[in-house]
Amino acid sequence: MSKRDRNTVGIFSRFLDLLYPAVCEICQVPLKHGYSLCQDCRNEIPRIISPFCKKCGEPFDGNINAEFRCQNCDGLKADFSFARASLRGLSLSFRLVHGLKYQRQFFLARELALFLKETLEKDPRFAEFKSAILVPVPLFWRRQQWRQGNQAYELSRELSRLSGHENIEAIKRIRPTNTQTKLNRKQRLSNLRDAFQIRKKHASTIAARKVIIIDDVFTTGATAHECARILKEDGRVNDVAVLTLIRG
Ligand SMILES: [Zn+2]
Ligand SMILES: [Zn+2]
Structure with missing residues (x-):
């Protein structure tokens, strides 16, 4: 410089x-x-540390040494290899995400991306994703306009600056979806059907690559699954992992 x-x-x-x-x-x-x-x-701020579900990242209190899947993930179909969150879903972490998401405090993304970087470095499974592309979960344009930004994109961009991974908005949301807060996983999946599409201009860039989907909160995994599904099917992506700030 x-x-x-x-x-x-x-x-x-x-x-x-x-x-x-x-x-x-x-x-x-x-x-x-x-x-x-x-x-x-x-x-x-409480991090998620072992033991946690190897599929969805749900933390458990107690002593479990073997790799395990939680009851929710047993027999559940998910098109991502694994999902990992940095922080426990407690009031403090939610307060920070709330500021980023609803109060336009986009400067917080810089701070919060440090937690994501910490997880990328500490979870050995991300070693396989060193040259992966970061893909933020998109909002429908109208919601993005209303919020004046997309929290997942802000986190992804800041993480990209810290980690050197490419950040590409490879997915777009092609229709508005109802708010998912009160829906169970099955209802969420049907709410999200045909909601996402690969952006054509990025199709050749992501083909045969690995992707890390970035979002603020992982709750039932319905959004992550639907994004992973189209990345693999329509985007011909090789492998998909999920990294979120909070496990809700
Ligand atoms: Zn302080
Ligand atoms: Zn699980």
Whole structure:
């Protein structure tokens, strides 16, 4: 980086400090490092650690040493190889995602992507996905316009900057879907049928590659399954893993 570039970056981050008050999002302690959480709060946010379901990432309390699948995943069809989430679905982690998703605090993506990077590095199964493409779960354009952005895309883009993976919006949502919050998995799957399509301009780039689907929350896995299904069938993708910030 040239001296001039460094100055520009410095001026830019000082400008951002004016726009966004540089205090920790959780404890309000003043910050100087350009992120949104202080080190103490960052360390305290509960990560998902072993044991967890090897298919859906659901954490379990207790001592299980062998690889296992949870009861939900037993006999369930899912077109992704495995799904992994970084953080437990507790009020603190949901509060941060809520800010990103509904309050247009897109600057939080930079902070939250650090958790995703941590998981990419710590879960040995991602070693097979070193040259994979990151594909964010898309929103329907009208919802994206309403929220002024897509939280999955923001996370994916920031993770791409940190990890060096390519980030490609290879899937589009071609029809609006009802909110899934109150639906069970079966209802979610039928709600999502024919909701996604591969973007033609990216079809040749993703063919025969591996993909990591990026989203903010993994709940029943219906969205991840439907995205994985079209990536494999229509996009001819080789293998699909899922990485989300929270296991809801
Ligand atoms: Zn703090
Ligand atoms: Zn499971």
